[in-house]
Amino acid sequence: xxxATIDDVAKLAGLSIKTVSRVVNREPNVREQTRExxxxxxxxxxxxxxxxxxxxxxxxxxxxVLIYDDPSAYEIPSAGFIIRMQEGALRACRxxxxxxxxxxxxxxxxxxxxxxNAMIEQVRPDGIVLAAPLSNVRRVVQTIEATGTxxxxxxxxxxxxxxxxxxxxxxxxxxxxxxxxxxxGHRRIAFIKGHPGHKAVGSRYQGYLDGLEQSGLEVCDELIxxxxxxxxxxxxxxxxxxxxxxxxxxxxxxxxxxxxxxxxVADRLGIKVPDQLSVAGCDDIALAQQIYPTLTTINxxxxxxxxxAVLMLIESQRKKKKPDSPTVVPGTLKxxxxxxxxxx
Amino acid sequence: xxxATIDDVAKLAGLSIKTVSRVVNREPNVREQTRExxxxxxxxxxxxxxxxxxxxxxxxxxxxVLIYDDPSAYEIPSAGFIIRMQEGALRACRxxxxxxxxxxxxxxxxxxxxxxNAMIEQVRPDGIVLAAPLSNVRRVVQTIEATGTxxxxxxxxxxxxxxxxxxxxxxxxxxxxxxxxxxxGHRRIAFIKGHPGHKAVGSRYQGYLDGLEQSGLEVCDELIxxxxxxxxxxxxxxxxxxxxxxxxxxxxxxxxxxxxxxxxVADRLGIKVPDQLSVAGCDDIALAQQIYPTLTTINxxxxxxxxxAVLMLIESQRKKKKPDSPTVVPGTLKxxxxxxxxxx
DNA sequence: GTGAAAGCGCTAACAC
DNA sequence: GTGTTAGCGCTTTCAC
Numbered sequence: 001x002x003x004a005t006i007d008d009v010a011k012l013a014g015l016s017i018k019t020v021s022r023v024v025n026r027e028p029n030v031r032e033q034t035r036e037x038x039x040x041x042x043x044x045x046x047x048x049x050x051x052x053x054x055x056x057x058x059x060x061x062x063x064x065v066l067i068y069d070d071p072s073a074y075e076i077p078s079a080g081f082i083i084r085m086q087e088g089a090l091r092a093c094r095x096x097x098x099x100x101x102x103x104x105x106x107x108x109x110x111x112x113x114x115x116x117n118a119m120i121e122q123v124r125p126d127g128i129v130l131a132a133p134l135s136n137v138r139r140v141v142q143t144i145e146a147t148g149t150x151x152x153x154x155x156x157x158x159x160x161x162x163x164x165x166x167x168x169x170x171x172x173x174x175x176x177x178x179x180x181x182x183x184x185g186h187r188r189i190a191f192i193k194g195h196p197g198h199k200a201v202g203s204r205y206q207g208y209l210d211g212l213e214q215s216g217l218e219v220c221d222e223l224i225x226x227x228x229x230x231x232x233x234x235x236x237x238x239x240x241x242x243x244x245x246x247x248x249x250x251x252x253x254x255x256x257x258x259x260x261x262x263x264x265v266a267d268r269l270g271i272k273v274p275d276q277l278s279v280a281g282c283d284d285i286a287l288a289q290q291i292y293p294t295l296t297t298i299n300x301x302x303x304x305x306x307x308x309a310v311l312m313l314i315e316s317q318r319k320k321k322k323p324d325s326p327t328v329v330p331g332t333l334k335x336x337x338x339x340x341x342x343x344x
Numbered sequence: 345x346x347x348a349t350i351d352d353v354a355k356l357a358g359l360s361i362k363t364v365s366r367v368v369n370r371e372p373n374v375r376e377q378t379r380e381x382x383x384x385x386x387x388x389x390x391x392x393x394x395x396x397x398x399x400x401x402x403x404x405x406x407x408x409v410l411i412y413d414d415p416s417a418y419e420i421p422s423a424g425f426i427i428r429m430q431e432g433a434l435r436a437c438r439x440x441x442x443x444x445x446x447x448x449x450x451x452x453x454x455x456x457x458x459x460x461n462a463m464i465e466q467v468r469p470d471g472i473v474l475a476a477p478l479s480n481v482r483r484v485v486q487t488i489e490a491t492g493t494x495x496x497x498x499x500x501x502x503x504x505x506x507x508x509x510x511x512x513x514x515x516x517x518x519x520x521x522x523x524x525x526x527x528x529g530h531r532r533i534a535f536i537k538g539h540p541g542h543k544a545v546g547s548r549y550q551g552y553l554d555g556l557e558q559s560g561l562e563v564c565d566e567l568i569x570x571x572x573x574x575x576x577x578x579x580x581x582x583x584x585x586x587x588x589x590x591x592x593x594x595x596x597x598x599x600x601x602x603x604x605x606x607x608x609v610a611d612r613l614g615i616k617v618p619d620q621l622s623v624a625g626c627d628d629i630a631l632a633q634q635i636y637p638t639l640t641t642i643n644x645x646x647x648x649x650x651x652x653a654v655l656m657l658i659e660s661q662r663k664k665k666k667p668d669s670p671t672v673v674p675g676t677l678k679x680x681x682x683x684x685x686x687x688x
Numbered sequence: 689g690t691g692a693a694a695g696c697g698c699t700a701a702c703a704c
Numbered sequence: 705g706t707g708t709t710a711g712c713g714c715t716t717t718c719a720c
Contacts, residue, residue, distance in 0.1 A: 003465075005696095005697055005698085006697065006698065007697080015706080015707085016706065016707045016708075017697090017698080017699095017707090018699085018700095018706070018707060018708080019705085019706060019707075021698075021699065022705095022706085024698095025699085029705055029706080030705070030706085031705065031706090034705080034706085048462075048465040048466055049466075049697085049698075050400070050468070050696085050697050050698070051399075051405075051466055051467060051468065051698095052396055052399035052400040052405065052468070052696080052697080052698090053400050053696070053697035053698035053699085053712090054697080054698055054699075055396035055399075055400075055698090055712095056394070056396040056397050056399075056400050056696085056697080056698070056699090056712050056713065056714080057697075057698040057699040057700075057711080057712055058698080058699055058700085058712085059699090059712075061395075061396065071427060078427075079423040079424045079426075079427040079630065080423045082423075082427060083415060083422075083423040083426060083427065086446065086448075087448070090446070090448065097466075099445055099467060100445065100446065101443055101444065101445060102430065102434070102444065102446055104430075104431070104434065118392070121347075121392040122392055122393075122395055122441075123395060123443060124394070124395065124396070286423065349712095349713055349714085350713065350714065351713080351714095359690080359691085360690065360691045360692075361691085361692095361713090361714080361715095362690070362691055362692080362715085362716090363689085363690060363691075365714075365715065365716095366689095366690085368714095369715085372689095373689055373690080374689070374690085375689065375690095378689080378690085393713085393714075394712085394713050394714065395714095396712080396713080396714085397696090397712070397713035397714035397715085398713080398714055398715075399696095399714090400696050400697065400698085400712085400713080400714070400715090401695080401696055401713075401714045401715035401716075402696085402714080402715055402716085403696075403715090
């Protein structure tokens with residue numbers, strides 16, 4: 001059967017195509033009775049509006065593009081992050097009857113700009129969601145903005161006053177984790193900083209400091225180690241921290257990979273987690289539930305952030321106005337097995 | 345600046361829009377000289393064809409949909425699989441100037457059929473790539489086929505004589521792994537079968553049997569254990585195998601998760617891998633490179649399979665004929681640290 | 689080799 | 705509330 005068109009529906013319903021269009025697009029000014037007639041005809045013909053025609057006529061593509069850093073084949077941890085963002089973005093798209101296009105992008109490399117421009121001009125998406133860390137890459141942000149395509153950034157470092165972004169409460173939730181550790185009786189709570197270039201990770205350190213203060217604990221330089229977000233650097237940092245005469249009883253790492261490194265080292269040194277040492281991470285990557293003991297960590301609401309970003313885009317298009325305030329999706333503590341009350 | 349249209353280009357080049365269209369679509373019957381004129385105009389105006397208009401007029405959406413099993417939030421191992429498939433599909437799409445839409449799909453659940461139909465009729469993709477295990481779900485396959493959309497299945501179990509699929513050489517490569525282990529001097533090579541419902545896993549067992557035979561080794565029922573693809577089942581199987589009076593010196597598991605389970609048990613029992621026991625897996629998931637010692641395994645060419653699938657779709661559309669033979673993308677042995685020559 | 693005209697199936701702007 | 709009329713920017717068909 002050849003696909004039914006809007007004309008077929010109009011004819012069958014004995015109405016004009018405009019009225020059918022109104023019903024299809026849920027526009028106002030249609031009598032209930034008329035609407036029903038149209039809907040019956042639509043059902044009978046199994047009619048679906050032709051997207052290409054809609055797009056052409058309406059100057060909207062009903063497409064949202066999700067752009068993220070291209071994980072070159074084997075970059076392991078990113079897979080989970082990406083899938084979760086996609087999941088959220090897809091959820092929002094489905095609700096609003098948009099489609100999601102994914103566009104991994106290698107931002108190192110000379111022709112990012114040309115490639116992005118080509119994609120945008122071909123696809124003409126109604127909006128773009130730019131995930132961290134790309135949301136912090138100037139060249140990428142500017143290229144997209146230059147096309148005039150509505151852009152929402154996820155977890156941008158500096159906001160430049162632009163409210164079109166969604167973020168999480170890294171600092172606050174990290175302070176909460178610190179307070180949680182303190183509430184377990186820990187007094188010597190160490191922190192492993194992450195890669196200095198990574199902004200969220202800086203906020204986490206701030207949160208750690210806040211948390212100490214709020215718990216009435218003093219900052220102790222000896223308890224602060226530097227990492228670079230890798231498992232290996234977590235191991236190195238742990239080795240250093242666990243050599244102190246006055247051992248920490250809890251270690252809070254700025255990400256899960258480093259926390260995993262800590263657990264590995266503790267195991268090698270015969271230090272029992274969580275009995276002798278509590279370990280906490282951040283991100284809630286898949287590994288957090290796979291290792292033993294399972295890792296207490298902070299859930300990054302990636303899926304909800306992506307969802308919120310897409311919704312911002314779609315909402316602002318509907319209302320034809322830009323959102324005037326950023327969205328903050330709070331993270332949550334995931335208390336698992338790697339943390340326990342301090343032993344005496 | 346308002347976007348340039350094909351008319352603008354035609355006007356600037358002093359030619360008809362049809363000629364411009366010919367150049368844009370690389371059609372024949374254009375004088376070299378004319379082509380150059382057009383290309384110059386295109387460059388000057390920075391013209392890009394409007395996809396929506398192209399789609400509407402040509403009845404092609406230039407969209408490929410990749411459908412896979414929806415990994416509900418935290419289903420860990422699938423993330424890597426999905427990302428790799430996406431990667432391959434995207435590569436092919438980019439080359440051919442198509443866009444990729446992703447569509448995770450929960451095939452359990454009453455309204456899969458309706459949902460799939462809605463998506464297909466709305467989007468009207470030019471082709472669909474259906475990834476395993478969905479490529480084996482009758483209801484899903486039939487629903488898609490009923491819409492008339494060209495479909496290529498990835499790793500389908502039974503082929504039903506339909507050549508529109510791409511697969512890998514599970515059986516052959518598994519026999520290669522077995523021969524490799526034999527070549528290291530192993531004589532007692534155990535095998536852990538995977539989930540019985542999973543077809544690839546059955547082929548792997550066949551390959552194991554082939555490999556034994558080709559190496560002049562006898563099949564020994566005592567050396568064959570059953571798992572269900574989970575880490576836990578790998579542990580159980582290993583425990584059983586390693587209790588035999590006559591220990592195996594190598595264990596080949598039908599997937600990496602089970603192999604990881606074997607390594608965990610070996611560690612607990614104080615059996616050194618690979619010195620006292622060689623362990624091999626299958627799939628080359630991220631974990632294979634994260635555990636210690638790193639796991640010898642078989643790389644599943646997911647990315648290349650997805651790429652091949654998309655190319656089949658696009659090719660057959662161009663030539664307006666269905667491909668008449670399936671594509672087989674061979675897997676490859678990844679020899680890492682978990683296997684070594686048998687100790688005496 | 690090149691071009692003119694007729695749509696593709698819808699939405700927008702406005703009339704009624 | 706509902707209908708009419710123009711396009712949207714291309715591809716297709718067919719004439720030249």
